[in-house]
Amino acid sequence: MRILVTGAAGFMGSHLVDALVAAGHEVHGVDDLSGGYMRNVNPKSHFAKLDLRERAATAEYVGRVRPEVVFHLAADATEGRSQFTPVQCTERNYLAYLNTLVPAIRTGALKKMVLTSSMSVYGAQKPPFSEEMPRLPEDVYGISKAAMERSTEILSEVHGFEYAIIRPHNVYGPQQNLADPYRNVIGIFINRLLNGKPFFIYGDGEQKRAFSYIDDFTPYIVKAGLNDSANGEIFNIGPVEETSINRLGQVVLEQFFKTRDWDKKFAPKHLPPRPKEVKEAFCTVGKAERMLGYKTTVHLEEGVGRMIEWARAIGPQKPVYLDDLEIVNGQVPSTWKEKLI
Ligand SMILES: NC(=O)c1ccc[n+]([C@@H]2O[C@H](COP(=O)([O-])OP(=O)(O)OC[C@H]3O[C@@H](n4cnc5c(N)ncnc54)[C@H](O)[C@@H]3O)[C@@H](O)[C@H]2O)c1
Structure with missing residues:
Protein backbone atom coordinates (compact mmCIF):
# COMPACT_ATOMS: atom_id res chain seq x y z
CA MET A 1 0.00 0.00 0.00
CA TYR A 172 4.09 6.65 26.64
CA GLY A 173 7.45 5.15 25.74
CA PRO A 174 10.72 5.78 23.92
CA GLN A 175 10.78 8.56 21.26
CA GLN A 176 8.32 10.69 23.23
CA ASN A 177 9.15 14.39 23.45
CA LEU A 178 10.75 14.87 26.89
CA ALA A 179 11.19 18.61 26.36
CA ASP A 180 7.47 19.45 26.22
CA PRO A 181 6.49 21.05 29.54
CA TYR A 182 2.78 21.05 28.60
CA ARG A 183 2.04 17.35 28.15
CA ASN A 184 3.24 13.73 28.52
CA VAL A 185 3.14 13.43 32.28
CA ILE A 186 5.48 10.42 32.44
CA GLY A 187 8.04 12.15 30.22
CA ILE A 188 7.85 15.31 32.34
CA PHE A 189 8.34 13.34 35.57
CA ILE A 190 11.33 11.44 34.16
CA ASN A 191 12.92 14.55 32.69
CA ARG A 192 12.66 16.39 36.03
CA LEU A 193 14.44 13.52 37.76
CA LEU A 194 17.09 13.41 35.02
CA ASN A 195 17.62 17.11 35.73
CA GLY A 196 18.06 16.25 39.44
CA LYS A 197 14.78 17.88 40.55
CA PRO A 198 11.47 16.70 42.03
CA PHE A 199 8.38 16.82 39.80
CA PHE A 200 5.07 18.62 40.28
CA ILE A 201 1.59 17.13 40.63
CA TYR A 202 -1.46 19.29 39.88
CA GLY A 203 -4.24 19.14 42.48
CA ASP A 204 -4.47 16.31 45.02
CA GLY A 205 -3.00 13.75 42.58
CA GLU A 206 -6.02 11.51 42.92
CA GLN A 207 -7.12 12.15 39.33
CA LYS A 208 -7.10 8.80 37.51
CA ARG A 209 -5.82 7.87 34.08
CA ALA A 210 -4.90 4.70 32.19
CA PHE A 211 -1.46 4.56 30.57
CA GLY A 238 -5.64 1.24 26.07
CA PRO A 239 -5.62 -0.78 29.27
CA VAL A 240 -8.54 -0.97 31.68
CA GLU A 241 -6.13 -0.64 34.61
CA GLU A 242 -6.50 2.90 35.96
CA THR A 243 -3.81 4.63 37.96
CA SER A 244 -3.87 7.78 40.07
CA ILE A 245 -1.24 10.40 39.32
CA ASN A 246 0.05 9.91 42.88
CA ARG A 247 0.64 6.21 42.21
CA LEU A 248 2.18 6.98 38.83
CA GLY A 249 4.60 9.31 40.64
CA GLN A 250 5.58 6.49 43.01
CA VAL A 251 6.16 4.10 40.10
CA VAL A 252 8.37 6.61 38.28
CA LEU A 253 10.41 7.30 41.43
CA GLU A 254 10.83 3.59 42.24
CA GLN A 255 11.82 2.69 38.69
CA PHE A 256 14.15 5.68 38.38
CA PHE A 257 16.03 5.08 41.63
CA LYS A 258 15.53 1.27 41.54
CA THR A 259 14.47 1.31 45.18
CA ARG A 260 11.37 2.06 47.25
CA ASP A 261 13.58 4.01 49.58
CA TRP A 262 14.38 6.98 47.30
CA ASP A 263 15.78 10.21 48.72
CA LYS A 264 12.88 12.25 50.15
CA LYS A 265 14.22 15.44 48.55
CA PHE A 266 12.60 14.05 45.38
CA ALA A 267 9.12 13.85 46.98
CA PRO A 268 6.59 15.26 44.45
CA LYS A 269 5.44 18.86 45.00
CA HIS A 270 1.71 19.61 44.77
CA LEU A 271 0.30 22.62 42.92
CA PRO A 272 -3.28 23.93 42.39
CA PRO A 273 -5.36 21.91 39.87
CA ARG A 274 -5.36 22.97 36.22
CA PRO A 275 -8.57 24.44 34.79
CA LYS A 276 -10.86 21.93 33.05
CA GLU A 277 -8.79 18.88 33.97
CA VAL A 278 -11.22 15.97 34.31
CA LYS A 279 -10.94 13.87 37.46
CA GLU A 280 -11.23 10.44 35.87
CA ALA A 281 -10.56 9.34 32.31
CA PHE A 282 -10.38 5.69 31.40
CA CYS A 283 -12.37 3.54 29.04
CA THR A 284 -13.65 0.15 28.01
CA VAL A 285 -11.53 -1.73 25.50
CA GLY A 286 -13.83 -4.71 24.79
CA LYS A 287 -14.44 -3.63 21.20
CA ALA A 288 -10.70 -3.47 20.38
CA GLU A 289 -10.23 -6.84 22.13
CA ARG A 290 -12.97 -8.44 20.04
CA MET A 291 -12.27 -6.81 16.69
CA LEU A 292 -8.52 -6.12 16.77
CA GLY A 293 -7.26 -8.73 19.25
CA TYR A 294 -6.13 -6.02 21.70
CA LYS A 295 -4.23 -7.22 24.79
CA THR A 296 -2.27 -5.27 27.41
CA THR A 297 1.16 -6.88 27.50
CA VAL A 298 3.39 -4.23 29.09
CA HIS A 299 2.35 -3.13 32.57
CA LEU A 300 3.13 0.24 34.05
CA GLU A 301 6.24 -0.66 36.08
CA GLU A 302 7.87 -2.44 33.16
CA GLY A 303 6.95 0.22 30.59
CA VAL A 304 8.14 3.07 32.80
CA GLY A 305 11.39 1.17 33.43
CA ARG A 306 11.96 0.78 29.68
CA MET A 307 11.21 4.45 29.04
CA ILE A 308 13.64 5.54 31.76
CA GLU A 309 16.36 3.42 30.17
CA TRP A 310 15.79 5.19 26.83
CA ALA A 311 15.56 8.63 28.48
CA ARG A 312 18.86 8.10 30.31
CA ALA A 313 20.48 7.33 26.95
CA ILE A 314 19.32 10.61 25.35
CA GLY A 315 19.98 12.54 28.57
CA PRO A 316 18.19 15.40 30.37
CA GLN A 317 16.31 17.78 28.06
CA LYS A 318 15.80 21.51 28.47
CA PRO A 319 12.04 22.18 28.47
CA VAL A 320 10.86 24.20 25.45
CA TYR A 321 8.17 26.75 26.32
CA LEU A 322 5.90 28.52 23.86
CA ASP A 323 6.96 32.20 23.59
CA ASP A 324 3.44 33.51 23.46
CA LEU A 325 0.35 31.93 24.96
CA GLU A 326 -2.71 33.47 23.29
CA ILE A 327 -4.29 34.26 26.65
CA VAL A 328 -2.15 35.19 29.64
CA ASN A 329 -3.93 35.82 32.93
CA GLY A 330 -4.25 34.48 36.46
CA GLN A 331 -5.53 31.12 35.15
CA VAL A 332 -2.16 30.21 33.63
CA PRO A 333 -0.59 27.46 35.80
CA SER A 334 2.47 28.74 37.69
CA THR A 335 4.56 25.88 36.26
CA TRP A 336 4.21 27.48 32.83
CA LYS A 337 4.24 31.16 33.83
CA GLU A 338 7.32 30.78 35.98
CA LYS A 339 8.84 28.06 33.79
CA LEU A 340 9.15 25.72 36.76
CA ILE A 341 9.18 22.40 34.87
N1 LIG B 1 0.34 10.41 23.29
C1 LIG B 1 -0.87 10.26 23.79
O1 LIG B 1 -1.03 9.89 24.92
C2 LIG B 1 -2.11 10.52 22.96
C3 LIG B 1 -3.34 10.25 23.51
C4 LIG B 1 -4.48 10.49 22.75
C5 LIG B 1 -4.35 10.95 21.47
N2 LIG B 1 -3.13 11.21 20.95
C6 LIG B 1 -3.05 11.69 19.57
O2 LIG B 1 -2.11 10.88 18.88
C7 LIG B 1 -1.43 11.64 17.90
C8 LIG B 1 0.07 11.52 18.09
O3 LIG B 1 0.42 12.02 19.37
P1 LIG B 1 1.91 11.96 19.92
O4 LIG B 1 1.82 11.72 21.36
O5 LIG B 1 2.71 11.05 19.08
O6 LIG B 1 2.35 13.48 19.72
P2 LIG B 1 3.65 14.11 19.09
O7 LIG B 1 3.63 15.56 19.44
O8 LIG B 1 4.86 13.34 19.46
O9 LIG B 1 3.39 13.95 17.54
C9 LIG B 1 2.64 14.86 16.79
C10 LIG B 1 3.52 15.35 15.65
O10 LIG B 1 2.76 16.25 14.84
C11 LIG B 1 3.67 17.24 14.36
N3 LIG B 1 2.91 18.42 13.97
C12 LIG B 1 2.24 19.29 14.77
N4 LIG B 1 1.66 20.26 14.03
C13 LIG B 1 1.97 19.98 12.73
C14 LIG B 1 1.68 20.63 11.51
N5 LIG B 1 0.97 21.76 11.48
N6 LIG B 1 2.15 20.09 10.38
C15 LIG B 1 2.90 18.94 10.41
N7 LIG B 1 3.21 18.30 11.54
C16 LIG B 1 2.75 18.81 12.69
C17 LIG B 1 4.62 17.49 15.51
O11 LIG B 1 5.84 18.03 15.09
C18 LIG B 1 4.76 16.09 16.11
O12 LIG B 1 5.91 15.45 15.63
C19 LIG B 1 -1.98 13.05 18.04
O13 LIG B 1 -3.01 13.23 17.10
C20 LIG B 1 -2.54 13.10 19.43
O14 LIG B 1 -3.59 14.05 19.53
C21 LIG B 1 -2.00 11.02 21.68
Whole structure:
Protein backbone atom coordinates (compact mmCIF):
# COMPACT_ATOMS: atom_id res chain seq x y z
CA MET A 1 0.00 0.00 0.00
CA ARG A 2 1.05 3.61 -0.55
CA ILE A 3 0.60 5.09 2.89
CA LEU A 4 0.93 8.62 4.26
CA VAL A 5 1.61 9.11 7.97
CA THR A 6 1.27 12.66 9.28
CA GLY A 7 3.19 13.47 12.45
CA ALA A 8 5.82 10.94 11.27
CA ALA A 9 8.64 12.47 13.34
CA GLY A 10 6.51 12.48 16.47
CA PHE A 11 6.24 9.83 19.13
CA MET A 12 3.38 7.59 17.99
CA GLY A 13 3.78 8.48 14.30
CA SER A 14 7.42 7.35 14.23
CA HIS A 15 6.61 3.99 15.84
CA LEU A 16 3.78 3.56 13.34
CA VAL A 17 6.07 4.34 10.39
CA ASP A 18 8.58 1.76 11.69
CA ALA A 19 5.83 -0.90 11.81
CA LEU A 20 4.49 -0.06 8.35
CA VAL A 21 7.98 -0.03 6.79
CA ALA A 22 8.74 -3.40 8.45
CA ALA A 23 5.52 -4.77 6.91
CA GLY A 24 6.78 -3.78 3.45
CA HIS A 25 4.55 -0.81 2.64
CA GLU A 26 5.59 2.30 0.71
CA VAL A 27 5.52 4.82 3.54
CA HIS A 28 5.52 8.59 3.14
CA GLY A 29 5.77 10.72 6.26
CA VAL A 30 5.32 14.43 6.93
CA ASP A 31 5.96 16.52 10.00
CA ASP A 32 6.82 20.18 10.61
CA LEU A 33 9.15 19.17 13.46
CA SER A 34 7.35 21.48 15.91
CA GLY A 35 7.09 18.59 18.37
CA GLY A 36 8.91 15.79 16.56
CA TYR A 37 12.56 15.02 15.89
CA MET A 38 14.50 13.96 12.80
CA ARG A 39 16.15 11.27 14.98
CA ASN A 40 12.73 9.55 15.09
CA VAL A 41 12.32 9.40 11.30
CA ASN A 42 12.72 5.97 9.74
CA PRO A 43 15.38 6.22 6.97
CA LYS A 44 13.48 3.66 4.88
CA SER A 45 10.45 5.97 4.69
CA HIS A 46 10.05 8.97 2.37
CA PHE A 47 10.03 11.99 4.66
CA ALA A 48 9.06 15.60 3.91
CA LYS A 49 9.16 18.53 6.30
CA LEU A 50 5.77 20.13 5.84
CA ASP A 51 3.49 22.34 7.93
CA LEU A 52 -0.04 21.05 7.32
CA ARG A 53 -1.45 24.45 8.22
CA GLU A 54 -0.14 25.61 4.84
CA ARG A 55 -3.06 24.71 2.63
CA ALA A 56 -1.50 25.14 -0.84
CA ALA A 57 1.77 23.34 0.02
CA THR A 58 -0.15 20.50 1.66
CA ALA A 59 -2.50 20.14 -1.30
CA GLU A 60 0.45 20.04 -3.68
CA TYR A 61 2.25 17.40 -1.59
CA VAL A 62 -0.79 15.16 -1.08
CA GLY A 63 -1.70 15.50 -4.77
CA ARG A 64 1.79 14.29 -5.68
CA VAL A 65 1.94 11.36 -3.20
CA ARG A 66 -1.64 10.18 -3.89
CA PRO A 67 -1.87 8.04 -0.72
CA GLU A 68 -4.24 5.08 -0.64
CA VAL A 69 -4.31 5.14 3.16
CA VAL A 70 -3.64 8.13 5.40
CA PHE A 71 -2.85 7.73 9.10
CA HIS A 72 -3.33 11.19 10.55
CA LEU A 73 -1.35 11.71 13.76
CA ALA A 74 -0.05 15.28 13.35
CA ALA A 75 -1.42 17.41 16.15
CA ASP A 76 -0.92 19.98 18.80
CA ALA A 77 -1.87 17.53 21.54
CA THR A 78 -1.34 19.88 24.49
CA GLU A 79 -4.82 19.32 25.89
CA GLY A 80 -4.31 21.27 29.13
CA ARG A 81 -2.76 24.20 27.26
CA SER A 82 -5.53 24.39 24.66
CA GLN A 83 -7.55 26.74 26.91
CA PHE A 84 -4.65 29.21 26.56
CA THR A 85 -3.85 28.57 22.86
CA PRO A 86 -7.30 27.89 21.36
CA VAL A 87 -6.43 29.31 17.92
CA GLN A 88 -3.22 27.31 17.53
CA CYS A 89 -5.05 24.22 18.79
CA THR A 90 -7.77 24.60 16.16
CA GLU A 91 -5.28 25.32 13.37
CA ARG A 92 -2.92 22.46 14.17
CA ASN A 93 -5.72 19.97 14.79
CA TYR A 94 -8.96 20.65 12.91
CA LEU A 95 -7.65 22.87 10.13
CA ALA A 96 -4.45 20.87 9.47
CA TYR A 97 -6.61 17.75 9.27
CA LEU A 98 -8.99 19.17 6.68
CA ASN A 99 -6.02 20.55 4.73
CA THR A 100 -4.80 16.93 4.49
CA LEU A 101 -8.07 15.11 4.00
CA VAL A 102 -9.57 17.35 1.29
CA PRO A 103 -6.75 16.99 -1.28
CA ALA A 104 -6.50 13.27 -0.44
CA ILE A 105 -10.17 12.88 -1.40
CA ARG A 106 -9.60 14.99 -4.52
CA THR A 107 -6.90 12.62 -5.86
CA GLY A 108 -9.45 9.81 -6.09
CA ALA A 109 -6.77 7.44 -4.73
CA LEU A 110 -7.81 7.58 -1.05
CA LYS A 111 -9.28 4.31 0.16
CA LYS A 112 -9.12 4.91 3.89
CA MET A 113 -8.46 7.63 6.47
CA VAL A 114 -7.28 6.50 9.89
CA LEU A 115 -7.84 9.33 12.30
CA THR A 116 -6.04 9.43 15.63
CA SER A 117 -8.50 11.09 17.93
CA SER A 118 -8.55 11.16 21.71
CA MET A 119 -10.49 10.24 24.81
CA SER A 120 -10.96 13.98 25.33
CA VAL A 121 -14.08 13.70 23.14
CA TYR A 122 -15.86 11.99 26.08
CA GLY A 123 -15.37 15.01 28.33
CA ALA A 124 -16.65 14.77 31.89
CA GLN A 125 -19.03 11.82 31.38
CA LYS A 126 -18.81 8.99 33.89
CA PRO A 127 -15.98 6.58 33.02
CA PRO A 128 -15.35 3.95 31.86
CA PHE A 129 -15.98 5.57 28.48
CA SER A 130 -17.35 3.33 25.76
CA GLU A 131 -17.38 4.08 22.05
CA GLU A 132 -21.14 4.55 21.79
CA MET A 133 -21.20 7.40 24.34
CA PRO A 134 -21.87 10.82 22.81
CA ARG A 135 -19.11 13.31 22.09
CA LEU A 136 -19.27 15.87 24.90
CA PRO A 137 -15.83 17.49 24.97
CA GLU A 138 -14.97 19.70 27.94
CA ASP A 139 -11.95 21.48 26.50
CA VAL A 140 -10.83 23.15 23.27
CA TYR A 141 -8.58 20.23 22.28
CA GLY A 142 -11.48 17.80 22.69
CA ILE A 143 -13.66 20.05 20.54
CA SER A 144 -11.08 19.90 17.72
CA LYS A 145 -10.89 16.12 17.95
CA ALA A 146 -14.69 15.80 18.04
CA ALA A 147 -14.96 18.08 14.99
CA MET A 148 -12.34 16.02 13.17
CA GLU A 149 -14.22 12.81 13.95
CA ARG A 150 -17.61 14.11 12.87
CA SER A 151 -16.23 15.73 9.72
CA THR A 152 -14.64 12.39 8.81
CA GLU A 153 -17.97 10.59 9.16
CA ILE A 154 -19.79 13.21 7.09
CA LEU A 155 -17.18 13.50 4.33
CA SER A 156 -16.86 9.72 4.13
CA GLU A 157 -20.60 9.39 3.59
CA VAL A 158 -20.66 12.07 0.92
CA HIS A 159 -17.40 11.24 -0.90
CA GLY A 160 -17.18 7.48 -0.44
CA PHE A 161 -13.88 6.69 1.30
CA GLU A 162 -13.51 4.36 4.30
CA TYR A 163 -12.30 5.43 7.70
CA ALA A 164 -11.41 4.18 11.18
CA ILE A 165 -11.15 6.37 14.28
CA ILE A 166 -8.78 5.54 17.14
CA ARG A 167 -9.14 7.01 20.61
CA PRO A 168 -5.92 6.19 22.49
CA HIS A 169 -5.26 6.50 26.22
CA ASN A 170 -2.23 8.27 27.58
CA VAL A 171 0.45 6.57 25.52
CA TYR A 172 4.09 6.65 26.64
CA GLY A 173 7.45 5.15 25.74
CA PRO A 174 10.72 5.78 23.92
CA GLN A 175 10.78 8.56 21.26
CA GLN A 176 8.32 10.69 23.23
CA ASN A 177 9.15 14.39 23.45
CA LEU A 178 10.75 14.87 26.89
CA ALA A 179 11.19 18.61 26.36
CA ASP A 180 7.47 19.45 26.22
CA PRO A 181 6.49 21.05 29.54
CA TYR A 182 2.78 21.05 28.60
CA ARG A 183 2.04 17.35 28.15
CA ASN A 184 3.24 13.73 28.52
CA VAL A 185 3.14 13.43 32.28
CA ILE A 186 5.48 10.42 32.44
CA GLY A 187 8.04 12.15 30.22
CA ILE A 188 7.85 15.31 32.34
CA PHE A 189 8.34 13.34 35.57
CA ILE A 190 11.33 11.44 34.16
CA ASN A 191 12.92 14.55 32.69
CA ARG A 192 12.66 16.39 36.03
CA LEU A 193 14.44 13.52 37.76
CA LEU A 194 17.09 13.41 35.02
CA ASN A 195 17.62 17.11 35.73
CA GLY A 196 18.06 16.25 39.44
CA LYS A 197 14.78 17.88 40.55
CA PRO A 198 11.47 16.70 42.03
CA PHE A 199 8.38 16.82 39.80
CA PHE A 200 5.07 18.62 40.28
CA ILE A 201 1.59 17.13 40.63
CA TYR A 202 -1.46 19.29 39.88
CA GLY A 203 -4.24 19.14 42.48
CA ASP A 204 -4.47 16.31 45.02
CA GLY A 205 -3.00 13.75 42.58
CA GLU A 206 -6.02 11.51 42.92
CA GLN A 207 -7.12 12.15 39.33
CA LYS A 208 -7.10 8.80 37.51
CA ARG A 209 -5.82 7.87 34.08
CA ALA A 210 -4.90 4.70 32.19
CA PHE A 211 -1.46 4.56 30.57
CA SER A 212 -0.55 2.57 27.46
CA TYR A 213 2.97 1.54 26.60
CA ILE A 214 3.62 2.29 22.91
CA ASP A 215 4.08 -1.41 21.99
CA ASP A 216 0.48 -1.98 23.14
CA PHE A 217 -0.74 0.72 20.78
CA THR A 218 1.07 0.49 17.44
CA PRO A 219 -0.06 -2.99 16.30
CA TYR A 220 -3.71 -2.05 16.82
CA ILE A 221 -3.67 1.21 14.89
CA VAL A 222 -2.04 -0.78 12.07
CA LYS A 223 -4.82 -3.37 12.20
CA ALA A 224 -7.55 -0.74 12.42
CA GLY A 225 -5.99 0.95 9.40
CA LEU A 226 -5.46 -2.03 7.18
CA ASN A 227 -8.25 -4.48 8.11
CA ASP A 228 -11.50 -3.94 6.24
CA SER A 229 -13.44 -5.25 9.25
CA ALA A 230 -12.52 -2.01 11.07
CA ASN A 231 -14.02 0.23 8.38
CA GLY A 232 -16.41 2.85 9.75
CA GLU A 233 -15.56 1.94 13.36
CA ILE A 234 -14.37 3.87 16.40
CA PHE A 235 -11.97 2.15 18.81
CA ASN A 236 -10.77 2.98 22.29
CA ILE A 237 -7.25 1.60 22.67
CA GLY A 238 -5.64 1.24 26.07
CA PRO A 239 -5.62 -0.78 29.27
CA VAL A 240 -8.54 -0.97 31.68
CA GLU A 241 -6.13 -0.64 34.61
CA GLU A 242 -6.50 2.90 35.96
CA THR A 243 -3.81 4.63 37.96
CA SER A 244 -3.87 7.78 40.07
CA ILE A 245 -1.24 10.40 39.32
CA ASN A 246 0.05 9.91 42.88
CA ARG A 247 0.64 6.21 42.21
CA LEU A 248 2.18 6.98 38.83
CA GLY A 249 4.60 9.31 40.64
CA GLN A 250 5.58 6.49 43.01
CA VAL A 251 6.16 4.10 40.10
CA VAL A 252 8.37 6.61 38.28
CA LEU A 253 10.41 7.30 41.43
CA GLU A 254 10.83 3.59 42.24
CA GLN A 255 11.82 2.69 38.69
CA PHE A 256 14.15 5.68 38.38
CA PHE A 257 16.03 5.08 41.63
CA LYS A 258 15.53 1.27 41.54
CA THR A 259 14.47 1.31 45.18
CA ARG A 260 11.37 2.06 47.25
CA ASP A 261 13.58 4.01 49.58
CA TRP A 262 14.38 6.98 47.30
CA ASP A 263 15.78 10.21 48.72
CA LYS A 264 12.88 12.25 50.15
CA LYS A 265 14.22 15.44 48.55
CA PHE A 266 12.60 14.05 45.38
CA ALA A 267 9.12 13.85 46.98
CA PRO A 268 6.59 15.26 44.45
CA LYS A 269 5.44 18.86 45.00
CA HIS A 270 1.71 19.61 44.77
CA LEU A 271 0.30 22.62 42.92
CA PRO A 272 -3.28 23.93 42.39
CA PRO A 273 -5.36 21.91 39.87
CA ARG A 274 -5.36 22.97 36.22
CA PRO A 275 -8.57 24.44 34.79
CA LYS A 276 -10.86 21.93 33.05
CA GLU A 277 -8.79 18.88 33.97
CA VAL A 278 -11.22 15.97 34.31
CA LYS A 279 -10.94 13.87 37.46
CA GLU A 280 -11.23 10.44 35.87
CA ALA A 281 -10.56 9.34 32.31
CA PHE A 282 -10.38 5.69 31.40
CA CYS A 283 -12.37 3.54 29.04
CA THR A 284 -13.65 0.15 28.01
CA VAL A 285 -11.53 -1.73 25.50
CA GLY A 286 -13.83 -4.71 24.79
CA LYS A 287 -14.44 -3.63 21.20
CA ALA A 288 -10.70 -3.47 20.38
CA GLU A 289 -10.23 -6.84 22.13
CA ARG A 290 -12.97 -8.44 20.04
CA MET A 291 -12.27 -6.81 16.69
CA LEU A 292 -8.52 -6.12 16.77
CA GLY A 293 -7.26 -8.73 19.25
CA TYR A 294 -6.13 -6.02 21.70
CA LYS A 295 -4.23 -7.22 24.79
CA THR A 296 -2.27 -5.27 27.41
CA THR A 297 1.16 -6.88 27.50
CA VAL A 298 3.39 -4.23 29.09
CA HIS A 299 2.35 -3.13 32.57
CA LEU A 300 3.13 0.24 34.05
CA GLU A 301 6.24 -0.66 36.08
CA GLU A 302 7.87 -2.44 33.16
CA GLY A 303 6.95 0.22 30.59
CA VAL A 304 8.14 3.07 32.80
CA GLY A 305 11.39 1.17 33.43
CA ARG A 306 11.96 0.78 29.68
CA MET A 307 11.21 4.45 29.04
CA ILE A 308 13.64 5.54 31.76
CA GLU A 309 16.36 3.42 30.17
CA TRP A 310 15.79 5.19 26.83
CA ALA A 311 15.56 8.63 28.48
CA ARG A 312 18.86 8.10 30.31
CA ALA A 313 20.48 7.33 26.95
CA ILE A 314 19.32 10.61 25.35
CA GLY A 315 19.98 12.54 28.57
CA PRO A 316 18.19 15.40 30.37
CA GLN A 317 16.31 17.78 28.06
CA LYS A 318 15.80 21.51 28.47
CA PRO A 319 12.04 22.18 28.47
CA VAL A 320 10.86 24.20 25.45
CA TYR A 321 8.17 26.75 26.32
CA LEU A 322 5.90 28.52 23.86
CA ASP A 323 6.96 32.20 23.59
CA ASP A 324 3.44 33.51 23.46
CA LEU A 325 0.35 31.93 24.96
CA GLU A 326 -2.71 33.47 23.29
CA ILE A 327 -4.29 34.26 26.65
CA VAL A 328 -2.15 35.19 29.64
CA ASN A 329 -3.93 35.82 32.93
CA GLY A 330 -4.25 34.48 36.46
CA GLN A 331 -5.53 31.12 35.15
CA VAL A 332 -2.16 30.21 33.63
CA PRO A 333 -0.59 27.46 35.80
CA SER A 334 2.47 28.74 37.69
CA THR A 335 4.56 25.88 36.26
CA TRP A 336 4.21 27.48 32.83
CA LYS A 337 4.24 31.16 33.83
CA GLU A 338 7.32 30.78 35.98
CA LYS A 339 8.84 28.06 33.79
CA LEU A 340 9.15 25.72 36.76
CA ILE A 341 9.18 22.40 34.87
N1 LIG B 1 0.34 10.41 23.29
C1 LIG B 1 -0.87 10.26 23.79
O1 LIG B 1 -1.03 9.89 24.92
C2 LIG B 1 -2.11 10.52 22.96
C3 LIG B 1 -3.34 10.25 23.51
C4 LIG B 1 -4.48 10.49 22.75
C5 LIG B 1 -4.35 10.95 21.47
N2 LIG B 1 -3.13 11.21 20.95
C6 LIG B 1 -3.05 11.69 19.57
O2 LIG B 1 -2.11 10.88 18.88
C7 LIG B 1 -1.43 11.64 17.90
C8 LIG B 1 0.07 11.52 18.09
O3 LIG B 1 0.42 12.02 19.37
P1 LIG B 1 1.91 11.96 19.92
O4 LIG B 1 1.82 11.72 21.36
O5 LIG B 1 2.71 11.05 19.08
O6 LIG B 1 2.35 13.48 19.72
P2 LIG B 1 3.65 14.11 19.09
O7 LIG B 1 3.63 15.56 19.44
O8 LIG B 1 4.86 13.34 19.46
O9 LIG B 1 3.39 13.95 17.54
C9 LIG B 1 2.64 14.86 16.79
C10 LIG B 1 3.52 15.35 15.65
O10 LIG B 1 2.76 16.25 14.84
C11 LIG B 1 3.67 17.24 14.36
N3 LIG B 1 2.91 18.42 13.97
C12 LIG B 1 2.24 19.29 14.77
N4 LIG B 1 1.66 20.26 14.03
C13 LIG B 1 1.97 19.98 12.73
C14 LIG B 1 1.68 20.63 11.51
N5 LIG B 1 0.97 21.76 11.48
N6 LIG B 1 2.15 20.09 10.38
C15 LIG B 1 2.90 18.94 10.41
N7 LIG B 1 3.21 18.30 11.54
C16 LIG B 1 2.75 18.81 12.69
C17 LIG B 1 4.62 17.49 15.51
O11 LIG B 1 5.84 18.03 15.09
C18 LIG B 1 4.76 16.09 16.11
O12 LIG B 1 5.91 15.45 15.63
C19 LIG B 1 -1.98 13.05 18.04
O13 LIG B 1 -3.01 13.23 17.10
C20 LIG B 1 -2.54 13.10 19.43
O14 LIG B 1 -3.59 14.05 19.53
C21 LIG B 1 -2.00 11.02 21.68
